[in-house]
Every structure is written in structure tokens, then in C-alpha cells.
Amino acid sequence: MNSRWIPTMCYQCKAECAILARVENGVLKEVRGNPRARGKACVKGMAGVSLEYSPDRLTHPLKRVGHRGEGKFEPCSWDEALHAITAKLRELRDRGEAHKLTASFFPHSITDPKWRFLNAYGGFINTALPHCDSAKIVACIKAMGGVPNHHIPPNFASVPKGGVIILAGRHAMGCLDDAAVPRDILDAKERGAILVVIDPVFTADAAKADWWIPVRPSGDTALFTGMTHHIVMNGLHNKAFTENWIREGDFEKLKDYLADKTPEAMSAICDVPARDIVKLAEMCASAPSVGVDSFKGIMLGQALDFGHAWTNFLAVTGNIDNPGGQPLPDLTPLSPVLPAPAGPSLAEKGWHRTGPDKGRFGKYSFIMEPTWYEAQAIKNGDLKVLVTAECNPALTEMGQEEWRKAVTMTDEKGQYQLEMLVSYEIMLSETSKYADYVLPDKSYFERWELLYMPWWYNFGHGVALRQPVVAAPGECRHSNEVFIELGKRLCPEYFAFKDDLEYYDIQLAGLGLSVGKLQDMGGLWSPGTTGFRKYEHGGFGTPSKKMHLYWEDLEDAGQALPRVFLAPEYDADADAFPFFLISYRTIFHQGSGQWTHNNPQLRDPIGGFRENPVLINAATARRLGIEDGAMVTLRSRTGSLKARAKCTERIRPDCLGLHHGFGSTVGRVAVLGGGVSDNALIPDSGMTLDWQDLVGGESHVSTRVTVEG
Template sequence: MSESKWIPTVCYQCKAECAILARVEDGVVREVKGNPRARGKMCVKGMAGITTLYSQERLKHPMKRVGERGEGKFVRIGWDEAMNIMETKLRELRKRGEGHKFTYSMFPHSTSDPKWRFVNAMGGFITTGLPHCDSAKIMAHLHTFGCFPNHHIAPMYYTVPKGGVMILSGRHPFGCLDDACVPRDILDAKERGAKLVVIDPIFRTEAGKADWWIPIKPGGDAALFLGMCNHLLTKGLHDKAFCDKWVRPGDMDGLMAFIKDKTPAAMSRICDVPARDIVKLAEMCAAAPSVCVDAFKSIMYGNAMDWGHAWSIFLVITGNLDNPGGQPMPEIAPMAPVAPVPPPPNLKELGYHRTGPNRSRFDHYTFFLQPTWYAAQAVREGTLKVFFASECNPALSEMGSGEWREAMTLKDRNGNYALELFVLTEIMPSETMKWADLVLPDQTNFERWELLYMPWWYNFGHTAAVCQPVVKPVGESRHANRVMIDLGKRMFPEYFAFKDDVEYYDIELSGIGMSMRKMLDGGAIWSPGTVGFRKYEDTGRFNTPSGKIELEWKMYGDIGQQWPSPELPLEFRRDADKYPFILVNFRTIFLNNTGAWSQNNAQLRDPVSGIDANPVLLNPVDAARLGIADGDMVTVASATGSVRLPAALTERIKPGCAGLIHGFGQTMGKVASRGAWAGDNELIADAGSHLDEQDLRGGEAHVSTRVKITK
């Protein structure tokens, strides 16, 4: 008789890390579903995780490069040889006093990721995709009210009351990397009588569900919200009592002076939203019991810090901080440190994006993690020598990805690669592995232990969750965390004295009175039971230097950027005659961005049940002017690259814009390489070599450009 049981674990087909149940029958995963103890939902990417697990293209053994980087030629080796190669090179780097020239590009699943611990012990740095996506948003909220909202964090839509307003500004929660419960929670809020407003140049599923779609000019979010702030303040429609009590003395006077000329009419000329609509939305928000704002695409443009600042000001003057239906301000549970703790290196002094000739440009860069985009420049400048990567695909994900690929092949005068060692851990064939020296087979979420501790993450329902192995690993695959723990035991035994990853997580969980055993007995998730509201009323202060909300960013006074600019991103304002279209790259529910797991997942790339096409979207008005018909092959060119794609005509995109799904371009793997689809990053300028387009105050956001389209 066959044995069948449901086992709680965590999905990792994208970064949302939803709690799930896996039905295992005779040692095989047969079915997955959302964990009802954690709001019980999962999306199509998560459901396709079984396809990833049992794919015939799984990487099963360590491999070493033969031939040149970029050729993608490897030979199978054993784990002992792979570990020796890594240890030898890292010891050599430290002996030269260049430990800080080691970088690990990863997406830390917790604030205490063992890979992060190893990097600190080594004296190097981690880089993540966070600076690509929303470092500007994170820093804006930190600067203004001291809240740390991490990657993509959504408002608590399940708390939005009747009459509340939900604003999605460049956000696609029905088809992006969100907690799978978010779409349901938005629709439930609408059932309660809340209103959904979608501000986006593309009409997608969210707009189809919205009470009001506002087709904005890309990059116009800051102008739109500053226009609303002007109307609220000059008409006395703001929450005066909240501002009087909680805003730093003098800041409201400064804001009134700054906002005086940011009238709806003036801002309308920038964002291309009628002034009457700016007024209408402002008054709708003023009358609502709550307002929440959720953004994604707009926080990745070159004016993202200005937008984040304007967004923060709007939340403050409407009183929507840590209230039901407003902006949540999560607290961090006190996980126990694993002593002794390796001290992190000084990012400001040693970070590789600060050691080259452009170092002085970063005096105001305050994000706490390195951006991945500077790797190409660091290799050229000799400040990056050893590079590890896990669960990322920089050969496609980097802006100006061609520049990244070229940098990986640079050699010195002796014919040696400038980047001395590149190690990649991966589950499926990826574009990036073609440039790696070592490729290590990683494990899926069905095969590994991991403590996921991101208390400000998508899932407010759990502060911590356990990913546990439910089946035996495929081939010789090892999770990257275990690999780095084993390497740490070789190189830094004082920091890796614990037995294994499970014991490491046990020590951390002791800080909240939990253990791995207790976590599993409780369904593999833990939460204090509430997120709480208006927590600043309990403490009497915000987590800022003054203890008050700080609307004016005085730390940027020497560069004249105390207040947000309403202007469009620089890359949208120049060369408009030569490149008349603004490129809008967007996400889809079927792809984990450039991730090889979904790109090489037959279920997600199926033309019927998934997506297997990436045409450039054009408005028929623009297409008629260019003589382009639906299905015509066109060339899309920017100042730094070009791609050829078929055109798809639709009235669901704002005239003057061209739309592309983000993430295509993979050529490794039988599934991903089917179809001549191009990646949008081929058109984006290499961020490290175009520092005039970077926001160097508190973060980096540069994923946009202008293009021209020819038949």
C-alpha cells in the first residue's frame, strides 16, 4: 500500500516564499497547495515547482569549465575538487590582503543567511537585486519615518476597511512576485467596499479589476503625488492633527514653501494626467478612512528616490502610517545571534563600488547592501577578483547585460582573466553558467533545510518559516547554504563551530523561544500573532534621529536635494527626438524574472498553460504612424543596444510607450532556448558606466530607457 502525506514547507519558485503543503507519495512529490495555516494560497509558479524538481535538465553534479568563458563547456568533477578550488583561491585572496575583493551575489532569504555569515568572515560583501528593485523606496521610508519596508512589501490589504482607497502605482500584484494571497486580499477589500485605483501606462489585469485606471506617463509618479500633496495642503484637506503631533517642528513650514508651485496644473504637464484627475484622486483620498500605496515599476526608474520621497510625504499628510489599510511598519523579532559573530566589513570604506575612480560619486549612497550592477565596472577597475552567485542570473538580469558578459571575459596582459574565479550555484541551466568557472548543483525547496526569517517580507502571516526537505535530493545536489557552511568550517572554524545548518537555525530561533522541532510541530511557521497598528503611539516616537517624522531630508542639503523633484527620470528627458518611445518593461505571473527555474520550466513556458512569447507592445496609433501591422518584425533600438521582435498592437498601452516582458533572452536549456525572444536588459545602459543616470543619494534605480522602433 502506498503512503501519502501532506508535509508543510515553503515555496521558492520566486522571492515571495509562500508557506505551502507538499503531498508526498512513496517518496515522490505529487501535489502542492497553499498552507491553510498561512492564508492558504499559492500561484502558478509555485504549482510548477514540481516540474522544476523533476526536470530532466536539473544540474546534478559539480562541473568545471573547460575552454574559454562564454563557451559553456564543462567537465564533471567531484565535490572534493570543487571545494578545494574555492578554498585555495579564497585563501590566496586573503593572503594578498584583498578579502574585500570577494563578492557573493545572492538574494538572502533571511537576515542571518549562512552565506552572508561566510562573506562577513571572509571580509567581502554581498550584493543583491534589492538595489535594482526598490532600494530607493526602502531608503525613502527609512529617511522619512524610520520604517524598514523590505523588498516588494505590500500593504496589508486584508485590513483595508470599507471606503478605503488602494493605489497601485506601476504595481502588478496579480501577475508578479507577490505573496499569492495579495490578489485575493485586494478583491476581498473591494467586496467590502474599498476602491482600487491603478496608475500605470499599461492596462493589465489590475486595471481590469480597478474602479479607476489612470494611464500615467512613465516616471510621472512623483509629479502626480506632489500635485495631490499641493491640493491637500493648500485646501486644508490633510490630516492636520496627525502632522502637528508627529512631524518634526519646522518641516511642515518647509513643505508648504516647497509645495507651493507644485500645483495639479503644473504637475499635469509632467505626468500627463489631467489636473482635474489629480484633484479628484486627492479628494478621494482625503475623504477615505484609509489609503495605501503599492508600487514596483515606478520605484525602479531613475527618479525613484524622488518618487519614494513624494510617496512618503503623501502617506504622512494623509495620516496613513501603521493604520488599518495604510502603510504597515513591521517590527523585527529578536532572533538570537550565533556567537561569535563575524564582523561585517565597512561598506563605505571597502565596498568595491567605492574603491575605483568613481568613489567620490558615492558620498551620499547609503543603502546597506551593494548593488549588483557595479560588477562589470569593478572587474574593469580591478576591485572585484572572486565572484560567487546563487539564485540569480546576472548574464541577463544586469542592466546593460552585454557589458556584464564582456567584463567576465576580460584578460590581463598575461592572458589571465581579470576576474580570477567565478562560482555559480544553480538548479537548472542558466545563461550565467556559460561564464562560470565552477557550476555547483543547488537543491530545490523540496530538498533542503532553510530558515526563512524576513519579518517585513510579503507574508505578514508568518515572521519565520521553515523550508524542510520532503524528498531525497536529486543527484549530488547540495544547497548553497550547506556548501558555504562546509567551506566556513575549513576556513573559519571559529565562526562555524555549530554542527550543521539545522543547529545553526536552532540557535537563532532560541531568541524567540522556538526551535526547529517546535517550528515543525507548529506547521513550519511562526508568528507572534499580530502585526499591530500605530505602534509609534506606544513608544511615543518614530525610529528617526529626531524621533519625529522627518519630511525634509537635511542630510542631502549640500547637494540641494532636501525635497523631491517632480521631473521625469533623466533617461526619459533626453534624446526624445531620436528615441521617441519610452520603454516600459513589466512582469508576468509565469516567469520569475530572469530566473532559470521558470525560464526552463516546461509548464510555465507552455504556449497554452504558460507564456512563450515576448512581442513588443505598441499602441495602434503609434503603429499606424510607423506603418507597422500586428505581427510585423520590428527592431527596437536604444542608445546602447537593439533587439528584433514581433510587434503586438494593443490599445492597452499608452501612446508613446513600448512594452516588453522582463526576463526573456535565455539560450541555455531546451525549454528556455525555444523561440527567438529577446531580453529587455539588452536595451538598458550599463548602470555602472552611466553614473550620471544613477540616484546616488540613498539607492540605485535604473531600469529604463528611450527606444526607437523601425519595421
């Protein structure tokens, strides 16, 4: 028997943890965390074996034969599919509309070959998500400068005794940062760190917390600002940091702004008692470190305000790039692949800047198209070709029905307004049903990929190699290979390298490495250091070299300092729809991808999470006469659905909880269990711009609802 463990990288979620895959006679059998890189893989990673051998795997390209949405296809050849796609892209560019191509995917590195193609061709990228982290990225860049900051959490392994860990609306034990995070948090607790979970839902993290604070949804900006008030007004701030590392004048402006943001005033907004705001503020002010992991806070569309409030809080407490605080990411010194395509100007040609709402996006700061405006862009005629890869907007988009409507809209000649929709996937998804071509991707166990980002928790400023451990079925081709081929056809001057491996070799030369050498090293290169207080050598990456707490460029927008009021999507319709809908996640399912939802192990009641009942506070249920297990109807201003009620003590009485990502109508396993999609209730983001973060680029992912038995 030929059995060996091969190092590679997981891709059951965006954390992309380093794993070992056991392959026996060419068949994948088991997965483990790679002991050379924190050593953990979560339940999703383990269940990747079932994904690999799903009978639903796509094995050859498909061409649509019915209407979009019907899901009727016939097999076609790669030649035919690529010929059609190339012809459409050539035509689009020839008519001066290359910028009307968007590819929707999660970039696995900042030089992902798909992204290179878009830059070379003249199209755009979006993340296929509501940009759950863009406001944090924008807030970090505005306050601290430097490289974009993805969902970099505190380095939990660095939290000292007595340090405070705050998880605000963040299910860190769901492993979206890294599979080692739950262990690292619990280890930190064992050495005396304090875990505080701020969340309307009592999560698995809350079950391990020293203190659970069930905040009102979107009240987190007020909560953090109330703490900052107490700390600053009582002289509890870190004077060494604020005097030396905050831009001159900003602290005074912050102080003026804070004058009326008392814990009592903020308590009225966030529904956390003022005494608790004071208690947490004093706990943080006296702790050796405070780290906040939050991503986007509690489901709000004005996430930049929260990112700002949180950054200001960390600044006044001096918790920037210290052990246990907010790390500043570094870039790995890889070599550029020349010539480097500049890409089109997002500010001039992005579809949020060319349509009727262009004026409202004037301060938009994120580096990608706002995914959540996609449906509107199609309706506006500003998005003509959409390629989706490893994403599922038909379920993921807020207002999913509007996305479906947009991709099926026709002009007066009966032609689809979105001229081509391509879905690149390993198995049919809700989105695939609408595609003109469905292309069979290689799974993450079958492909090469060079992963490097400045922000990943799991390998710091390093690189990691994803390598094929088993052969791909049928005619599967990795999307990167195909985008490189499209590049060779459409913009060959930028694709003079032979293939993906040569592309990675050129980049790795900057480290004195190659794919082969990296493979020989076990697929990982990382010096293992994050570095602390790096700003002491050359300052911050801002123009002043210090932290900017006051953002004068947003004075016109009223966001020079954070707005503390409740997010507008929660304020709207409050009388007609008395409950906040909370879209929550578990370790078993992070998004709407078929990787987990069509995975029998992850939908198994013993091994995963099968259904998504509506969580309803037990007292609320009693008041409404709703019994545990009863079917209830949820209604919002734009939709309704029926689901089973789960009466629980684990949620605020004014909230209802629905697990995100369910509701697929395709997939042998995904259709089981009666799951419903939260996005059927959530209004379309492009049609509710007043609710969105038009600077940070995030959109609301929740809404107000009613529940009836």
C-alpha cells in the same frame, strides 16, 4: 500508496509563500497554498513540480574547460571545486583583498548563512537585482527610521470600506508580495475599497481597477507631489498626524517646497490631467485609508525621489501604520548566533567606494553593494571573486553585454580580470555559461532553510521553515551547507556550530523553539498580528522620534525634498529615440531565472506565457504601418533586437512594452519561443551614473528606443 501533504515554503519568487507539497512514494506530485498561512499558491508555485523534475537539473559540479561564455564544462568532484574555491579565497584574503569577494544572492533571512560567511570572511553581498526596492527601504528608513522595509505592501486584508488602494507601477496580482494578495485586494474591493492602478500598461490589476491612470513613465513622483500640493494647500491634510508626528519645521519646509508644485505644473511632467490629480488627491484625503504598493515606481533610476514623494504623501494624509495604510515592520525576536561577525565597512571598502566613481557614491545609503555597478567594479579591478547563487546577472543586468564583457576581460597576462566566477544553480543559466565552476544546488523542495524577515506580507513578524520534502538528485548540495563548510575552513571561529540545522536551532531558541519543534508545529510560527500605530508607543525610529519629511543630509545633492522632473534616462535621447521602453512582468515570470523560463508549464501558451512580443499601442502601430504579428526592430543607444509586434490597446501610445527576463540561450525549454532580453537594449548602469539613484541605490531598468517595421 504513501501520500501526504508536507508544509514547506515556495521559492519560485521572492515572496516565498507557505505551501503544502503532496509527496507520493517519495515523488512530489502537487502543491497548494498552506491554509494556516493565507492559503494561496500561484501558478508559479503549482508549476514548481515541473521544475523539480526538469531533465536540465544539474546533478554534479562542473568545471569550465573552454573560455568564459562558451559554456563548455567537464564534470568535477565537490572536493576539487571546493579546494579551488577555498584556495582562491585564502589567497585573496592573504593579499588583503577579502573585500574584493562579492556573493550575489537573495538573502532568505537577515541571518542567511551565506551572508554570515561574507561578514565573517570580509566580503560583500549584493541582491543580484537592480535593487528594485532599495530606494523604498532607504526612503522609509530616512523618513520613519526603524528596521529596513522591504517590499512591504499595504496589508490589503486590513483595508476598510472606502479605503483607497493605489498600485503604482506594481503588478500586485503577479503575487510578488504574496499569493494571497489578489484575493485580499478583491475582497477589499467587495467591502467597498477603491482600487486605483497607475501604470503605463493596462495590467491584470488594471483590469480589476476602479480607475486606471496611464501615467507617463517616471511621472509618478510628479503625480504624487501634485496630489500632496493640493492636499496641503487646501488644508485637506490629516492635521492630527501632521501636528503630532512630523518633526517640527518639516511640514513648513514641505509647504514652501510645494508652493509651485501645482497639479497643473505636475500634469505637464506626468501627463495626467490636472483635474485627475485633484480628483485622486481629494479621494485620498477623504478616504479612511490610503495604501500605496509601488516597489520602485514606474521604472525609474531616481527611485529615491519617488520613495520620498510617496512617503510624504502618506505622512500628510496620516496613512502610516493604520489599517489599510503603510505598515511599519517589526523584528522577530530570534537569538543571535555568537560571536556575530561585524562584516567589513561598505562605506570604506565596498567596490562602489574604492574605484574612480567613489566620490559620486558619497551619499549612498543602501546596506548592500549596488549590483548594477558590478560590471564596472570588475573593470575597475575592485571585484575579483564573484559567487552567484540563484541569480542570473548575464540576463538581469542593465546593459547585459557590458556584464558579459566585464567577466571575460583579461589582463596583459591573459588572465581574467575577475579571477573567479562561481555559479550556484539548479540548472544551467546564461550566467553559468561564464562560470569557472558551476555548483549544483538543491531545489527548494530539497533543503532546509529558516525564513524570517521583518517585512514579509505572508507571515508578518514570524518565522517559517523550509524543509526537504523529496531527496535531491545526484550530488546536489544546498548553497547554505557549502557556505557553512567554507566558513569552517576559512573563518572557523564564526562557524563553531555543527551544520545549518544547529545554526537555525540557536536562532530559534529566542522563541523557545527549535527546528524539530517548529517542524512539529507545521513549520510556521506567527502570532498573526501586525499591530497598528505602533509609533504611539515610543515614537518613530528616527532621531527626533517623529517623521522626517525634509532630509537635510541630502541638501548638497539637491534631494532634501523630492525632485519631480522626469528620470534622466527618459529625458536623454528623447529626439532620436521617441518611445519609452517599458519592461513589464506577468504572474508567470518575475525575473530571468530558469525556474520559470525553463519551466514547460510556465512557458506553455495554455498554462503560462510563452513569448515576449513587443507591446505597441494599436494607434501607434497604424501610424507607423506596423501590423500585428510583424517582426519589428527595436533600437536604443546601445543595442538593437528583433521581436514580433503585438498591437494592443493596453499601453500608452508613447510606450513599447517588453516582458522582462526572456532571451536565454540555454535550457531545453527556455530557448523556445524566440524570447528576447530587454537588457540587450538598456544601457549599462555603471557607465550611466548620471541616470542612477546613487543614494537609494537603485538603477534604471528601462530606456528610450525606436521601433521600425
